[in-house]
Amino acid sequence: NLNDFRYGVHPDTLRKRYNVTDHVGHVANSSQATAQFLKQYYSPADLKEFMHHFGKGFPHLTEISKEVGPNTGKTGLEANLDVQYIMSLGANISTTFWSTGGLHEGQEPFLEWLLDLSNT
Numbered sequence: 001n002l003n004d005f006r007y008g009v010h011p012d013t014l015r016k017r018y019n020v021t022d023h024v025g026h027v028a029n030s031s032q033a034t035a036q037f038l039k040q041y042y043s044p045a046d047l048k049e050f051m052h053h054f055g056k057g058f059p060h061l062t063e064i065s066k067e068v069g070p071n072t073g074k075t076g077l078e079a080n081l082d083v084q085y086i087m088s089l090g091a092n093i094s095t096t097f098w099s100t101g102g103l104h105e106g107q108e109p110f111l112e113w114l115l116d117l118s119n120t
Helices: 011-017 044-054 077-089 110-118
Strands: 031-036 066-068 094-099
Touching: 011 077, 031 077, 044 077, 077 094, 094 110
Parallel strands: 031 094, 066 094
Antiparallel strands: none
């Protein structure tokens, strides 16, 4: 039962720790983003379930507002957690998910992402 969940770091813990318990986004042009590399993708279904369980104490969005780059392939733990936690701490704020497809010489294509970002 998630109501009895007392251990670990979840949104309520962080919202209290950083004193944002009563704060949610309300300005129309506010936005935030997370970037993922190395074939990390998030799961929209996991985000909805996460917010269903952990987002009861504050207004929040349950979907990414914009995806830039691919979000296909195997869901990555890091990508999932990044999306879930940025959207629970920056609650009710439009969120963009940036990703880069594949690798460049076996490494993350960081330069490709920077170029894409500079062209927006």
